[in-house]
Amino acid sequence: xxxxxxxxxxxxxxxxxxxxxxxxxxxxxxxxxxxxxxxxxxxxxxxxxxxxxxxxxxxxxxxxxxxxxxxxxxxxxxxxxxxxxxxxxxxxxxxxxxxxxxxxxxxxxxxxxxxxxxxxxxxxxxxxxxxxxxxxxxxxxxxxxxxxxxxxxxxxxxxxxxxxxxxxxxxxxxxxxxxxxxxxxxxxxxxxxxxxxxxxxxxxxxxxxxxxxxxxxxxxxxxxxxxxxxxxxxxxxxxxxxxxxxxxxxxxxxxx
Amino acid sequence: xxxxxxxxxxxxxxxxxxxxxxxxxxxxxxxxxxxxxxxxxxxxxxxxxxxxxxxxxxxxxxxxxxxxxxxxxxxxxxxxxxxxxxxxxxxxxxxxxxxxxxxxxxxxxxxxxxxxxxxxxxxxxxxxxxxxxxxxxxxxxxxxxxxxxxxxxxxxxxxxxxxxxxxxxxxxxxxxxxxxxxxxxxxxxxxxxxxxxxxxxxxxxxxxxxxxxxxxxxxxxxxxxxxxxxxxxxxxxxxxxxxxxxxxxxxxxxxxxxxxxxxxxxxxxxxxxxxxxxxxxxxxxxxxxxxxxxxxxxxxxxxxxxxxxxxxxxxxxxxxxxxxxxxxxxxxxxxxxx
Numbered sequence: 001x002x003x004x005x006x007x008x009x010x011x012x013x014x015x016x017x018x019x020x021x022x023x024x025x026x027x028x029x030x031x032x033x034x035x036x037x038x039x040x041x042x043x044x045x046x047x048x049x050x051x052x053x054x055x056x057x058x059x060x061x062x063x064x065x066x067x068x069x070x071x072x073x074x075x076x077x078x079x080x081x082x083x084x085x086x087x088x089x090x091x092x093x094x095x096x097x098x099x100x101x102x103x104x105x106x107x108x109x110x111x112x113x114x115x116x117x118x119x120x121x122x123x124x125x126x127x128x129x130x131x132x133x134x135x136x137x138x139x140x141x142x143x144x145x146x147x148x149x150x151x152x153x154x155x156x157x158x159x160x161x162x163x164x165x166x167x168x169x170x171x172x173x174x175x176x177x178x179x180x181x182x183x184x185x186x187x188x189x190x191x192x193x194x195x196x197x198x199x200x201x202x203x204x205x206x207x208x209x210x211x212x213x214x215x216x217x218x219x220x221x222x223x224x225x226x227x228x229x230x231x232x233x234x235x236x237x238x239x240x241x242x243x244x245x246x247x248x249x250x251x252x253x254x255x256x
Numbered sequence: 257x258x259x260x261x262x263x264x265x266x267x268x269x270x271x272x273x274x275x276x277x278x279x280x281x282x283x284x285x286x287x288x289x290x291x292x293x294x295x296x297x298x299x300x301x302x303x304x305x306x307x308x309x310x311x312x313x314x315x316x317x318x319x320x321x322x323x324x325x326x327x328x329x330x331x332x333x334x335x336x337x338x339x340x341x342x343x344x345x346x347x348x349x350x351x352x353x354x355x356x357x358x359x360x361x362x363x364x365x366x367x368x369x370x371x372x373x374x375x376x377x378x379x380x381x382x383x384x385x386x387x388x389x390x391x392x393x394x395x396x397x398x399x400x401x402x403x404x405x406x407x408x409x410x411x412x413x414x415x416x417x418x419x420x421x422x423x424x425x426x427x428x429x430x431x432x433x434x435x436x437x438x439x440x441x442x443x444x445x446x447x448x449x450x451x452x453x454x455x456x457x458x459x460x461x462x463x464x465x466x467x468x469x470x471x472x473x474x475x476x477x478x479x480x481x482x483x484x485x486x487x488x489x490x491x492x493x494x495x496x497x498x499x500x501x502x503x504x505x506x507x508x509x510x511x512x513x514x515x516x517x518x519x520x521x522x523x524x525x526x527x528x529x530x531x532x533x534x535x536x537x538x539x540x541x542x543x544x545x546x547x548x549x550x551x552x553x554x555x556x557x558x559x560x561x562x563x564x565x566x567x568x569x570x571x572x573x574x575x576x577x578x579x580x581x582x583x584x585x586x587x588x589x590x591x592x593x594x
Binding site: 054091107 | 456458459462463464469470474475476477478479480481485
């Protein structure tokens with residue numbers, strides 16, 4: 001079994017009186033793709049938000065490499081190796097594809113206070129930027145402003161940005177949302193590949209993708225974990241079927 | 257490939273500075289024109305008008321660092337020009353009248369010393385809250401300048417400023433009472449500030465500020481300490497405004513609280529928008545437009561603000577990127593229609 005990177009202990013988040021995340025215990029292991037699924041409003045995104053520091057926890061703990069990071073600032077968590085993408089694409093729209101990744105790499109490798117140097121003078125930053133863009137297949141679009149990219153490419157660019165900080169754990173919030181089938185295939189291949197190098201936590205509605213590339217699945221329903229297991233175990237779990245609209249349209253069963 | 261290798265050494269100096277060759281040639285031509293202007297202009301009045309444009313251009317440029325590069329709106333950036341002006345003036349009157357350089361340094365450092373705790377509070381917010389805080393702090397500074405009669409002279413302003421010589425390495429160049437001398441001095445400081453700011457904005461630090469402008473949340477999620485870099489941008493902008501204030505009082509020989517008012521602050525904001533934000537040079541064009549328009553309109557009607565307001569409204573509607581956006585507009589039209 002691979003080493004544990006991150007765990008949550010009874011992690012909770014309330015909005016008003018509603019517990020969007022309710023006593024969730026999670027164990028994120030290295031070199032695995034772990035998916036979090038559940039119907040709309042199950043608390044998947046909120047869970048990621050609390051773990052990555054976008055939202056404060058109402059209760060419980062987040063432990064990263066055995067350190068309590070529950071109330072660490074976002075940029076500290078990123079520096080430590082926790083990276084993420086967002087459900088709604090969050091990139092630097094007005095900057096070029098190159099600069100989107102370059103600034104993220106610069107932030108990670110340092111040099112931001114070298115006010116008397118030119119931006120392209122940070123050699124190792126350029127090299128790493130190039131390597132990342134080549135890896136995700138956006139290098140040929142490096143000069144293009146991010147806001148002129150196709151939607152699918154913007155989603156991929158966000159993954160590229162989140163790779164700049166050499167994450168140990170990468171949270172991907174619906175990376176394939178709005179993508180064409182061909183783009184979805186490409187991005188799931190990329191995610192599966194990333195899962196061989198780091199811990200990947202995937203929130204995704206496309207069950208085909210989830211079932212294909214996940215090593216482990218956690219099912220959330222009304223803020224709490226109702227099931228966890230391998231894709232095959234989850235696909236045949238009655239409680240999971242019930243959670244998804246009474247089970248009638250629980251499609252993954254037929255695909256596995 | 258071989259072409260690129262040959263071209264590289266020649267453009268190295270421009271690459272180090274950031275920006276293209278054309279931009280620096282334009283800058284050099286502008287500096288030469290500005291330098292000979294006082295010897296061509298028919299009278300002192302115009303020399304002083306251009307001098308004022310240079311000072312407000314510097315102030316507007318410093319606001320552009322915040323607005324155009326960091327994405328932060330400061331409603332009363334002129335308050336920091338005022339702080340620099342008062343600090344420089346009070347230092348010369350009460351402590352040491354001899355050195356123009358020391359007085360400017362004091363003005364700049366004092367402005368930054370005040371801006372630091374203010375910025376520390378402000379960067380904990382963003383967007384509208386940040387903008388409102390700049391207004392609140394600005395009005396406090398304005399009121400202090402206006403009401404603390406014993407120190408600032410209140411409504412009457414700070415008078416009796418000594419006129420030390422402008423010296424360089426101990427060499428006397430001219431008296432600061434000479435309007436041509438102070439004009440050339442302003443131009444020299446302006447050039448230093450512009451090149452410095454251009455360099456900083458096109459450095460890795462500028463890239464961080466732009467990232468914050470584009471997407472604050474994403475910036476923090478690539479590991480940028482957003483508050484810290486907002487504060488750095490703020491301090492840079494306020495330091496430059498303080499320097500502008502130091503020259504302002506040397507140029508006018510006087511300052512009153514009016515220069516720190518909210519109405520004036522709106523004027524500086526208009527200069528940035530008129531010229532085009534996010535360019536550093538646009539605000540100078542904006543300052544020239546604004547000050548020349550104000551001068552022409554106010555010689556014709558007392559209610560010049562109405563007309564400036566109307567012109568700004570038209571420009572915002574039809575030229576949202578200011579004068580700096582005109583070339584792009586022209587290119588697009590000729591590309592699409594011809």
